[in-house]
Amino acid sequence: MTTSAPRSSPLALTVLALLHYKPLHPYGIQRLVKEWGKEQVVNVKQRASLYRTIERLNGDGLIAVRETGRDQQYPERTVYEVTAAGRETARAWLEEMLAAPKQEFPEFPAALSNLLLLMPEDIADVLKRRADALAKKLDGLEAAMASEEKQGLPRVTRLETEYLRAVTAAELEWVRGVVEDLRTGRLAWSKEQLDAFAAEPTRQ
Template identity: 60%
Template sequence: MSAPAPRSSPLALTVLSLLHYRPLHPYGMQRLIKEWGKDQVVNVGQRTSIHRTVERLVAAGLVEVHEVERDEQYAERTVYRITEEGRRVAREWLLDMLGTPKPEYPQFPVALSFALMLTPEEALTVLDGRAAALARTVDALDARLADEDDDGLGRVIWLETEYQRAMAAAELRWLTAVTDDLRAGRLRWSWEELTGLAGPGAG
């Protein structure tokens, strides 16, 4: 009896989506993720993360062994394929991820919520650095969108890159407004004033 379907995750959906096209071994999955630029939206920094994800999907009956490749030049490799249940769950996850906004808890808003621990001058310095990095990101994404060949598949295969570009550009506009206010003195604070406002016993 298969285990309950695992919780959806970007990597689990990516694995199921790759196997939707053809059977693959984990190394092949990682290679395609990088070749197709999906490593820009899915964290595959650790090779073992793909193996662990595949193991969970196998236990849930969403993926199964297709064959075991044996070659004198390479270590034995297990090739996996998606099951019909895996196709159903992948579609369910995809519809949910596309249609339902969910909190994602990125690091930057957390850091912003405690920016008052820095002086305005320190905040300006680090935010200027972030803005410069974002400007480089926007330029790189623009270049990628301009140069990449769509292999005849059209705009749909670059939607995630368009989204990344839009999000980076929007953050850059917001950061520029904030750093302008910091530079002009329109945004100021001091730790002493803030702790005083917190009242006695807050420290």
């Protein structure tokens, strides 16, 4: 029995949440994630990561084996169910993830912090490509929202898509603005400016 607190992750929370509804085997969990559109916020493309997460949750006592079955169509499948500890932990993880913004380190801000490796025209070109990709993503999210609304799903089940749509739209607007500023010269710099800034004493 582990003495450390179970480690949370988006995938672990999603597994526990799905097992709240009914016992499932790993393939059933993966299928529901895709059917319910949760692959937008949880990565289940790598089945190995799902199995590792299930193994960890089982080891932590948050889920338990309900049964192991076999039929002629499928190999042996282990069905899991959430435990009382799993229900309590899922609620605690959910409340923490909702209430406390987490310090994360995504790639895009890291790339922005190193833009000076590129020339201004190159930056404009690559950011234009990002804007095109964001516009395509936004179209997909809006189509998903329209489909979900047409199905009559309660809004509470569609909030992750609504959030992703809002974040993507905001990023697209910002990226397009930066591209425009680069192309018009409103965002410009010189080597002399940068050298002078680098030579200044570190500000406390």
